[in-house]
Amino acid sequence: MSDTRIAFIGAGNMAASLIGGLRAQGLPATAIRASDPGAERRALIAAEHGIELFADNAEAAAGADVVVLAVKPQVMKAVCQALAIHLRPEQLIVSIAAGITCASLEAWLGERPVVRCMPNTPALLRQGVSGLFANPRVSAAQRQQAEQLLGAVGLALWLDEERLIDAVTAVSGSGPAYFFLLMEAMTAAGERLGLPHDSAAQLTLQTALGAARMATESGVDAAELRRRVTSPNGTTEAAINTFQAGGFEALVQQALDAAARRSAELAEQLGR
């Protein structure tokens, strides 16, 4: 990975997470470039990560082995159409945009090796997880480059079918926000039960961290871990019964369905 040169087109939140993860893994600052139209954003990312930033996307992409498209889905078409003539055929295109298909990217960029992926923001701490799909033009070596890029910031899982990216987006791409929402709600509820804000927040966050580590490190599945906390007729049971009476599982399904549907809708609306 250390001799792979990576250019990020768009230096927003997700690009910064990936850049932070790559830098933390030891990728030299000179191997990474990025572009962004925002002067303040460029200054911030340059200061935080020590990499070179450009206002011009083509300048950032020049000489890169891997060009990561990290702009919002809504501007992807214009960005790709302007960039297309500046790209070389052997450059690997990696798109992290929600709801932008490989077919759309190839319509805008010309036929190219494209890996479409869906990472998530814990990439910043190298605790991310991504789903990846490669179009048939991606070579075995480029697959490895993409896997190393996303693998540098967490788990990278290949998908056989592109349509499964919508499900990955619903589960893990948007997923951190669901846990943050639960943290916000638990902190607020703890405060209403009389705890000072800071204590409610600390109790919530450490519980989230401890539960996540138990679920990932114990080798015991979440349902069994939950049973072990839930004493018959005890306090947890009172809370879980309340969640379930409110339709918790059905609500989670509806929320993830909505996210997956939105991903497919974006592909439909923005892909032309």
Ligand SMILES: NC(=O)C1=CN([C@@H]2O[C@H](COP(=O)(O)OP(=O)(O)OC[C@H]3O[C@@H](n4cnc5c(N)ncnc54)[C@H](O)[C@@H]3O)[C@@H](O)[C@H]2O)C=CC1
């Ligand atoms: N935020 C997240 O958790 C995740 C986001 N994504 C995807 O990552 C992409 C970026 O999302 P965020 O980083 O959240 O958005 P963001 O808004 O933080 O970043 C987008 C950046 O692109 C820049 N930009 C705007 N026009 C540009 C242009 N013409 N050329 C170059 N750069 C331009 C903006 O100034 C901004 O800094 C989106 O396509 C999103 O679907 C994927 C997975 C997770």
Ligand SMILES: O=C(O)[C@@H]1CCC=N1
């Ligand atoms: O909300 C979004 O559209 C992006 C994609 C996944 C996470 N954030």
